[in-house]
Amino acid sequence: MNAPAYTASMLAARFGLELRGEDHAITGVGTLADAGPAQLAFLANPRYRTQLVDTRAGVVVLREADVQGRQGSALIARDPYAAYAKIAALFEPKPTFAAGVHSTACVDPTARVDPAASIGPHVSIGAGSVVAAGARIGPGCVIGDACVIGEDCELVARVTLVTRVRLGKRVLLHPGVVLGADGFGIAMDAGHWIKVPQLGGVAIGDDCEIGANTTIDRGALDDTILENDVRLDNQIQIGHNVHIGAHTAMAGCAAVAGSARIGRHCLIGGGAGVLGHLEVCDRVIITAMSLVTHSIREPGEYSSGTPLMDNRSWRKSAARFKQLDRIARRLPGAEKDSE
Amino acid sequence: MNAPAYTASMLAARFGLELRGEDHAITGVGTLADAGPAQLAFLANPRYRTQLVDTRAGVVVLREADVQGRQGSALIARDPYAAYAKIAALFEPKPTFAAGVHSTACVDPTARVDPAASIGPHVSIGAGSVVAAGARIGPGCVIGDACVIGEDCELVARVTLVTRVRLGKRVLLHPGVVLGADGFGIAMDAGHWIKVPQLGGVAIGDDCEIGANTTIDRGALDDTILENDVRLDNQIQIGHNVHIGAHTAMAGCAAVAGSARIGRHCLIGGGAGVLGHLEVCDRVIITAMSLVTHSIREPGEYSSGTPLMDNRSWRKSAARFKQLDRIARRLPGAEKDSE
């Protein structure tokens, strides 16, 4: 494969950046630490600013405020990370997939697969499901009954849509994703559990991305919903009837319990949890491994947990935590604080 | 598909409920917010009581205590959620599966598959495994050697039973479940790890349900055991030689480390953890994201963690947590509290 041929000035023109210093041919991208003279690097995280001096990168995308630390050519961007993302996409190897249904795939006769869709090896597609043009269903995917896969969706490999799952356009599902499994609905009846039927579906908006081994259950009655442009990392668990607003992003291993409603433009940290039946308003940030135990009505950043300590010190603090109410009550005027 | 035809009085008779108000034909179920005049809704969670006034549902299943808030027909139940579950099951679309082995499935010649079992596309079944009548093995499942799948089990899709996994009757396994992988047994030997053979199996009782992408390792010597009617949500991790008592339910992302023993009728919250080699007695509730660090010998509810706070306030509390022992020691009489 011949490397694509770009120059720094071409990239500046294409993405609305300002070139400082000499023009350079660019054949790829790299980190500040590793890029060579024909590669472009970027500086977004201040943590890596010290690498600016020694980088061999031909061009560096950075903020105006960082340009004085740069000897060679630079492309000035208000948001260097976003600018870099667009540039890097030019150099991304994109495998092409032949349209058509692989000979080992099993497609129900009542399913409709667009001739411009690509169905890979060992895929099965159930009754009444629809796959639109440009969609790619990778190896080993299982599509159940009554699912809809929109235009240009990509199911990388070994994705399962159980039933009544509807994907918008350009949805990207990574391996091991399970959408539309039974929500966890059980009721105690005379000492044993009975199952509550899960009659709803899952609706995923346009441009959503869902990470490897993430699970999103289908609704009990209504649907579980992701609005457009929701971005979920790996191993996230979304319970039945959750509603997630547009442009919200969640980091790995986060979990949202049933019927919670999360707003738009939220950022949920890794391993964070949201209890069921809560509401979180727009533009809320939850830090990693925090637990949301009540509804949040004000935008802002929220946290729970305790700081990391050496184990010996932590044991002392932890023992005192158990005594906290007694400790507080010893203080003059403490009673008025108690809830 | 014609909707099944029931009336409120038929449901009352069938499930031992009391009809108040006029009889109605019922063709389906819905939420209080969305059900129409031919649909049945229910009120169990008091959070939704305000929706009782405006609902258009033809019939509502509710507690005697809530009936005065209801204008139209009602079915009185001691447990409206359990009653609803039974009614909704009447309206659940149940795909039927043809008995027999799909042409793309690979079944070891020494495996025994009952003629009344259904083996889906791209399934493989290993040496000496047994599949009983009425069992359904969905697309892409992998059954290893020496497994037993009881009557009327359902493996929805892409489930893996590695080896020596025995399922009782009516066990329901959702996509991505992995049962019987090697337990995590390693021993340090001269600076590198050596693997401890995992010679046991996994035994799952009747009527268990295991959620998507949940993993249950097989035992090191004895088996990992789930008694009857254990209900596990998605992405739960169960280590080797864990024993879980009957009727215990665990919410998503909970984890139990090796050789822990959990009692009957326990409720383990989402993301909660149980350390290894502990015992938790019957009827224990663990709240979400708590960590069980010692055995529990009294029924009741247990918790760890700190409450959610705005990040600025949380930082102050977190900084003080590190000083807790020093703070406590300043108080008169504090020494006697220290452990």
Place this chain on the structure above:
Amino acid sequence: MNAPAYTASMLAARFGLELRGEDHAITGVGTLADAGPAQLAFLANPRYRTQLVDTRAGVVVLREADVQGRQGSALIARDPYAAYAKIAALFEPKPTFAAGVHSTACVDPTARVDPAASIGPHVSIGAGSVVAAGARIGPGCVIGDACVIGEDCELVARVTLVTRVRLGKRVLLHPGVVLGADGFGIAMDAGHWIKVPQLGGVAIGDDCEIGANTTIDRGALDDTILENDVRLDNQIQIGHNVHIGAHTAMAGCAAVAGSARIGRHCLIGGGAGVLGHLEVCDRVIITAMSLVTHSIREPGEYSSGTPLMDNRSWRKSAARFKQLDRIARRLPGAEKDSE
């Protein structure tokens, strides 16, 4: 299958142990509680010392310090668990796999599969990938483009290597593992997310073991790296560009965010988290469900969280945690502690 025939004296000679008491034929291994007279058991965890009196095991592997509690034959080991691991391996049933490519597997014509590798049913292998001699690719695995699978690797079943994943020798991957999926790289641009191309790969060293449903994303530019002999339990999440040092072990559900660097010989507890772009030095222990929020430069044990309490007491402590800064400020001399 005939049980292998060993005697305690043979095992002593083979593994450098000392036999005390009579020699015995050993046909298998078991727990102290369940082993019979022809079986060998071990005592490593002091928790089980009380079982030494009643065990029916023919031989027990134990430390010199425990031998006085043993009536029958014993094998003395400095590390009984490691000695047991080696002995048990003699009795482990090892299925043999026929070399060659199963008729249902789909192998790209540009892939190279060694004739001494075993490729199972419903496997697909992408362009340019290489499978070395002795490797076993179990049922339902998906190998994408440009992957390398070293000698004697085992992919048990339903493993996915997305692209640019290189495995060393003797790597063991359990079902549901996903290596090389897109790292979670997104940048906000004019109110919606754009994807940051993930151009790197994943490099896994020799003798690594990766548990069921664990995910390791490929790097954004450089590779995500596991050095030799890293041992990961189930459902672990490793973000892009993470680097994990040799001989580090992580328990189930742990997670490491992007670009973190973890040293050698670390032990990361179950459910623990490590934030991105941090460094953790060699020989660090993180206890279960702790969150590493800053770099660690000293070997030792680290923790966060609060102890488990009955819910009623916990509620009181939790309420006081919110007041901690106010409480501390009431104390004489408290101000000097504040950060």
